Amino acid sequence: MDLKYPAAPRSARSEALREEVRDFLARELEGVPPIVRARSWNGFDAGFSRKVGARGWIGMTWPKAYGGHERGNSERYVVLEEMLAAGAPVGGHWIADRQTGPLLLKFGTEAQKRAVLPRIAAGEAFACIGMSEPDAGSDLAAIRTRAEPIAEGFRISGTKLWTTQAHHAQFMILLCRTSGTPADRHAGVSQLLVDLATPGITIRPIVDLAGEHHFNEVIFEDAVVPADALVGRMGDGWKQVMSELAYERSGPERFLSSMALLVALVRALGDRPDVAAQAAIGRLAAHLITLRHMSRAVAWMLERGEDPALQATIVKDLGALFEQEIPDVARALIDVDPMNEAGDSFRALLAYTVANVPSFSLRGGTREILRGIIARGLGIR
């Protein structure tokens, strides 16, 4: 196995765009405290998403016919990483921008593309991803949610779990069984584009340990969707969903989740002539520079039509380690007052990040699943 991360090109155009995005964010996020920025891509603000859409920064690479802007992948990457680094509330639009849009462009029908993509690109419609279930977490092929083909289309019953932003979204890409049973594993699985306003769908909040509501339980009780909700081919859902994963596993969201704390840490240390503090910050910088180089390389390989699934998996595994150790690095460098819980204090930001880091190596493929994929790439599984 010879894993290479070829250097992604940098264009003057995308660097000019970077300045444009920074100016926009400086204005839009003026006065937003670090603790709010720390929500990272879980932060939701419909008004912000509409403004981003109006700037042409959602669906940047999509065809103009579907509301896109036909810009390069490197430009999209610049927008995304600047938003995440600043802690902008991208939670509304960005799942669709990253995953749902590209999936529909690749497998969706003309009608689906025309109906949904322009609204997503405008920052007016949001999507969620219905994959996990109560009995299908890491073992995604164990899903039970059924979509029974009927005369009117499909009748859906089952429960999706941990569905991020379902309570804000208008659409879900639902992974479900259109035939067979969980014993059939990858066979008989399909993807449907589901309008969440369909009768028979209940969305219940699941509050996380930090008291926040991002996750949901989405219950389908004989919800009927039309036949043209099918995305791609009946029974090809597994193959289609796997093709999304390289997009899901290598982006800057896989190593920038603790950025608000890291920035606050650098700020708190100031121009401190303490070699231990300098080395700790320098070490994190070395990791971040390397991860960013690897992540940009994967984006570049995807754009060239290569299959960097393994490289992407490594980015996510290393990225989660990096995001997760930032609170400990901070604690090693700064004494915090355990009673100082004021909303905008360093301690509050630290506590918030500490409480959130466990999710970083769970979402989008657990650490153990990722390492299993890498082991398969090494030829030992």
Added chain:
Amino acid sequence: MSETGDMLAATATRLFETRLGEAAVRASRQGQWLASGWAAVEESGLPLALLSEEEGGFGIRISEALDLVRIGGSFASPVPLGETMIANFMLARAGLELAEGPATIALLGAGGSLDPAGGDCRLRGEARHVPWARHCGTILVIAGERLARVASTGVTIHPQAGACGLPRDRLEFDVALEPAAVAPLPRPFTSDHPLAVGALVRALEIAGALQRIVELTVSYASERVQFGRPIAKQQAVQQQLAVLAGQAAAARAAAELAALAFDGDQWLTAVAAAKSRTGEAAGIAAAIAHQVHGAIGFTEEHRLHLFTRAVWDWRDEFGSERHWQAMLGARILAAGNDGFWSFITAAEADGVEV
């Protein structure tokens, strides 16, 4: 990659495989000079790979040439290919005569001097931990803002060795140099961070060695049978091998970024990141490799230590992780409150060839 670059990489791989393999590596760790192996390296022109065609090189990209150093590292670097390549690059760029035979680079220690004396210069002082010096015809001495080309015949060499046996000599200088042997230190090297000269070489060598460590460890785990099946079939072992592969991949990416950035404005940042990231990866990777290899990997007979002991040395040479991390951190903290992210995005700005 250019066609010439690909060809040189293939040549280097074949040369190391056939002339500088495991037996040669073992001999070199005992202090033996691999004269015929080095002669073959010279004959292939590899020591001049960083030079333009006018200067006597091949005119390939710097990053392609530097990849030859990584390849050398994947064979545990039994000869000073990286040192000689960098030395010739510096000599050519400084307008000095190219090296004769293998060459190395020495940093003049505190108390040393390079002073005018009549029409000539006089170099006095010492340098420690100079790689391969006893075997080199030419020694480049970095003295502050200047570079001196010194014939090794006029230098007192005290042979010493790194922990793994590689030659790391102490040199004493008291030698007159013609004006034509002294020049300003050429870019991208700077007097405030002279260790960068060798840090990039070691980062690339570590990246190469870690790739080999992955191969050795995966292949051992696939062959070694315990409890009736190869240990690679144990999930606990698989997870460790995945970590090992991830560290090797990160090391390579970090080293290649620094190679791409060579000559650009952000080069020092990239070198600092590369040396500290590869050094950290080396520690994690070597620990896993030894754990998976078990007792056999702890023997002199097994070849694993040819690579693990080398990376343990290389990570400390030309600035340890701590050295380069502190340098990076000092720059970041000096950049002020909100400069952190800009610092990171700038690191890949200039000098990246595509």
